[in-house]
Amino acid sequence: MDMSSMPGPDQDSAPVKRRRILDRFVRDAKGSVAIEFTALALPFSMLVFAIFESCISFAAQQLMSNVTDDVARQFRTGQIKQATLNPQDLRDMICNRLEIVVSTGCPGLFIDLKRYDTFADAAKVRTKFTADNDLDTSDFKIEPGLSMSKNQLRVFYKWPVMTDLLRKSMSNIKDGKTLHFASVTWQNEPFDD
Template identity: 60%
Template sequence: MSTDPRPEISKGKAGRKFPRRFFGDRRGSTAIEFAMLALPFALLVFAILESCISFAGQEVMANVTDDVARQLRTGQLKQADMTGTKLRDMICSRLEIVVAKTCPGLLVDLREYPTFADAATAGFKIAGGEIVLTGTPTTTFTVTPGLAESKNMLRVFYKWPVMTDFLAKSMANLNDGNTLHFASAIWQNEPFDD
């Protein structure tokens, strides 16, 4: 006869109670629910941040384009001032608040048109993931501003990098996972001294 006061537990009964005890225990449910919701929540936050930063970059570029166009229109910047890459460098220096230094992916097209109707035919398309100018005498990007009282159009393109991988599929329309930011201004120069 045994003198052990503990009751004998059959292994069969303990084995049957384990699943009921395991699934009935609610102490870890908050941690499991958090783990299931953390990833979708983080993805949503990153998508919102990516979209906001991209929109801010587009707005800065539009403001810079308008400001440079005003300086060209009023004669503060003249044809002689726009040699080489000076216009691109001027726009880049103002965009560096939201883009990488030296503005990789920045393209600038400034040209004179005989009439506003001719300027209205100028366009662009994305072909093979690259920007192609259409409706202009040449399809290469050029900087040829007009003299006083001439009609001009400035177009600024920036290949904005999409950083969140899952957004790249829906936002990117250029090569290398970039999306196009575009701003333009058209005007007639004032009668300033050339």
Template identity: 55%
Template sequence: MSKEVGPTDEHQARRPRFFSRFLRDRRGSTAIEFAILAIPFALLVFAILESCIAFAGQEVMANITDDVARKLRTGQLRAADVAGDNLKNMICDKLEIIVSQDCPTQLDVDLRQYTTFADAALAGFKIQGGQVILTNGNATQSFTVAPGPAESKNMLRVFYKWPIMTDLLAQSMGGNKTLHFASITWQNEPFGN
């Protein structure tokens, strides 16, 4: 008795040959390998670009903070020059080379006088709910712009909520902003009040 081969038996016999031919065939392997590696490579490139741009933004903000502090220290800028939103607008005008138009809303500035450098060293901040909260020891403080007179000790702190441009990085960091921070403490020169 001979056994007849049915359509299902023939199909099962072809299956091992098809898979073995598929595994031996190398014609499309380069395209498949590129497709597998393209996504991680693109993510790496975007992460490097994002980091470089953010670092450049941080450095520009630190230089602007130093420049404003030098002008305050030497008396080129007085309390009336930085009153209200003037200081914030002054910093935003210089930051516009690298940030978008939402600078005034994303920028927080604190400028205040301290009795001693030890008192200034107690100044800190914490982040709660995405907002910067200034502290001095255990007490919280509000943002203010109140520079001291000649020979006073002052501290300028600048906070900017930097937007993350790459959506995938924003999701991995839990939001679409990172905080850039610059600070400088100095004693004013003996300029005439």
């Protein structure tokens, strides 16, 4: 009998070798941390980006509300008057304070300032949208009233959703943007026109 043809300790059959390699791979835990980290990194990153995106958007909305309140107060008290109002100056005044969280020049900023006869008339104003789900700015004007008039300032900003994975769930207007909105209605004080 020829002993060289019999499998010995160094001559295992192919299936036995594969099983031993697989057994060693299953028992070896050296790479488990890397595999677990890789499996958890994507969902964790998505969660972190969602939190950041929501927080930044909320902060921008709050800032816009504060700026709108402040500008409305200046109209109400007569610091800004109809006779001295330049529409570009009003836009710059609002934009300069928003630029801490938006692009330079505020490309998505829209302003509507009008005088109304009664508060009920101002309350009837609705935000309109175009057929392609964009903000309809066709009737926006900057026409404040004189002293003792009732006015409404509406400020809109088309906020870009930065995280691609959240764009579909967070956007509410076309081009994957969210519409931020602030409004103030007031009656001017009796100042000299």
